[in-house]
């Protein structure tokens with residue numbers, strides 16, 4: 139490996155090429171010059187600059203033929219009716235491959251892309267609708283140079299191969315697809331050294347998601363009415379709960395968006411910031427820079443915001459500050475890691491020193507999951523075999539009538555649009571717990587989960603299972619999918 143201390147600084151490189159800083163930057167951005175980041179500084183090797191002066195492409199050592207991969211990605215993009223994007227004329231092959239991977243992931247509706255080297259082959263996979271799918275296998279020797287190209291596009295250090303690194307890149311999707319206007323995708327990339335070589339995980343954030351509206355989330359009408367009622371109050375604590383990847387952030391942002399009127403001062407405190415929101419003062423928690431949750435939140439409360447979004451409840455100290463804020467008339471939206479609405483309530487109670495304060499401030503808990511939708515292109519009416527009896531039992535247990543569901547079950551046969559899976563896109567299944575006087579009373583007196591559950595169900599809360607069954611009966615998803623996502627314990 140080359141010693142990075144021998145490398146030139148940017149000023150030296152500019153001098154060597156006898157050019158101006160803006161031009162140099164353009165060459166660098168366009169990938170014509172190979173450089174690396176050391177901390178926040180760029181460094182350049184003389185040999186790379188000499189190659190550039192000689193009119194050669196930056197050196198990307200490709201020890202194997204990359205054409206099959208490029209061709210595969212191109213074909214898959216064309217199948218989706220998406221072009222290759224506007225490639226720069228002299229874009230090198232590795233860069234083209236990386237950009238095609240991102241485009242394909244984006245237009246396949248993937249949330250993540252994984253590239254890793256296996257024992258014999260490299261593996262490229264996409265996570266679509268929460269499930270990991272193999273896209274293709276490639277020559278193992280291509281993985282390292284591709285990881286390097288990802289690194290340079292994500293402004294990471296190419297020479298650091300032994301430690302994990304995080305980077306970020308923005309890709310303009312441009313025209314070429316029906317629905318793509320001037321969209322760009324924000325990609326967060328994480329590089330991890332492994333026994334068989336470095337692997338990477340890229341998370342795709344559609345930058346338009348920050349504007350998500352509550353109407354775009356398929357809440358049951360009664361659940362939505364509860365949410366609207368609480369948001370209209372403009373004060374109190376609202377908690378969204380569920381495991382990682384259940385869409386908590388989207389729901390929180392949509393609530394925040396609903397409060398986005400000129401007379402409201404909105405702030406958020408997050409780690410990391412998932413989406414940038416217009417008109418919202420967003421603060422990122424950075425413990426290494428001395429910005430931690432509780433003090434940042436306290437400072438925020440002093441600047442008198444109307445609504446605060448707090449990324450996640452971290453522990454006792456955060457909860458105490460929250461509740462104080464809510465008592466002073468603010469509205470706080472936050473996420474909590476819990477299985478369901480009632481366990482979130484009992485978890486919150488356990489984090490509070492004064493149960494009275496929680497019962498005075500908590501307004502609403504949304505618990506949710508994401509289920510895959512049946513592909514509309516290939517959906518066919520069907521009579522479900524699996525889980526039908528369980529679903530009927532669950533409906534009866536909730537005091538509802540099966541016949542009121544007007545069951546219209548479907549399943550996806552599998553087609554080109556859904557890649558043969560029968561599912562395409564995801565929707566939410568949720569339960570919304572609104573604090574009632576009875577519930578506040580029980581929570582204050584330290585009632586256990588069982589008792590809280592009883593009160594909640596008597597109060598008529600429709601559970602995630604019921605919401606899921608209703609959505610399956612309405613032909614949006616399937617009972618198998620609901621059972622898979624909720625876990626079988628829900629069906630007893």
Ligand SMILES: [Zn+2]
Pocket residue numbers: 513514515516517550551552553554555556557558560561
């Ligand atoms: Zn289909």
